[in-house]
Amino acid sequence: MQVAHSVESDAYPFEINRIGDVAGAEIIGLDLSKPIDIATRDAIMRAFLEHHVLVFRDQDLTKDQQAAFSENFGTLEHHVGRLPNGEPFPIVHTVTNLGPDGKPLGEKMGKGNFHWHTDKSYHEVPSLMTMLHAKQVPADGGDTQFANTRMGYAALPEATKDRIAEMKAEHSWEASRRNTKSPPATEEQKRERPPVTHPVVRTHPDTKDKILYVGCHVSHIHDMPRDESDDLLAELMDHTTQPKFVYSHRWRKGDYVMWDNRCLLHRASPNFDTANEARVLHRTVIIGTKPY
Numbered sequence: 001m002q003v004a005h006s007v008e009s010d011a012y013p014f015e016i017n018r019i020g021d022v023a024g025a026e027i028i029g030l031d032l033s034k035p036i037d038i039a040t041r042d043a044i045m046r047a048f049l050e051h052h053v054l055v056f057r058d059q060d061l062t063k064d065q066q067a068a069f070s071e072n073f074g075t076l077e078h079h080v081g082r083l084p085n086g087e088p089f090p091i092v093h094t095v096t097n098l099g100p101d102g103k104p105l106g107e108k109m110g111k112g113n114f115h116w117h118t119d120k121s122y123h124e125v126p127s128l129m130t131m132l133h134a135k136q137v138p139a140d141g142g143d144t145q146f147a148n149t150r151m152g153y154a155a156l157p158e159a160t161k162d163r164i165a166e167m168k169a170e171h172s173w174e175a176s177r178r179n180t181k182s183p184p185a186t187e188e189q190k191r192e193r194p195p196v197t198h199p200v201v202r203t204h205p206d207t208k209d210k211i212l213y214v215g216c217h218v219s220h221i222h223d224m225p226r227d228e229s230d231d232l233l234a235e236l237m238d239h240t241t242q243p244k245f246v247y248s249h250r251w252r253k254g255d256y257v258m259w260d261n262r263c264l265l266h267r268a269s270p271n272f273d274t275a276n277e278a279r280v281l282h283r284t285v286i287i288g289t290k291p292y
């Protein structure tokens, strides 16, 4: 069990406690449904860069309030997916294991989120942060896991760092669907989201740390035989998702979590009763900057 401990108390104008070894801090006492001032916003951003995953406890935001809070941190982004009626997802998208009849889908639920990824790396300009607000959580499990790819990079052998220093990889929605054994991308989605190329090692635009930028949206590394690329990607993924680099977040109802997609991989854990328990989260995403 991980024990919360307080962070230097005078550094932040709110109670903040570290809750994970490699990422994660909880913030107590802020009400995100109300407007925040610039000083609070800036303090949240400092905490975000320090801890990578922030968990605001005991929140209860409407979707409009979540959109308004999210916009303190940048521009909201739409999702590439479509609802069953063909419409785009709304700007505050519901992540749920419930079907149209309100019952848990069990085995029929999509599995893409169970694979390690960094949000929207199949975009030329991927996500800065993602926010999830827990509305219904299973009694046990349904965790979201975060792998620290800054620590993963730092712990690589020097020879591997040298080898991958200048490598570039192709990311695409199509590859993501293939890698996660999900229904294939539609022609419309392929047109809307053509493949993009990113460095395998990116520099965090705020902290300037070097970071492994991989995950299930990656198709292949350029200028390399495909089997060699597959082996190297698997090696890097296995390395940076070792338990020693992972924080697993056990959700409480009301948690409002924001994380840094530039230095973390994440995945949902299917460690709950998907056929009988509801897991419903409201999601917003803030657009980042082009990786370099």
Ligand SMILES: [Fe+2]
Binding pocket: 113, 117, 118, 119, 266
């Ligand atoms: Fe995600």
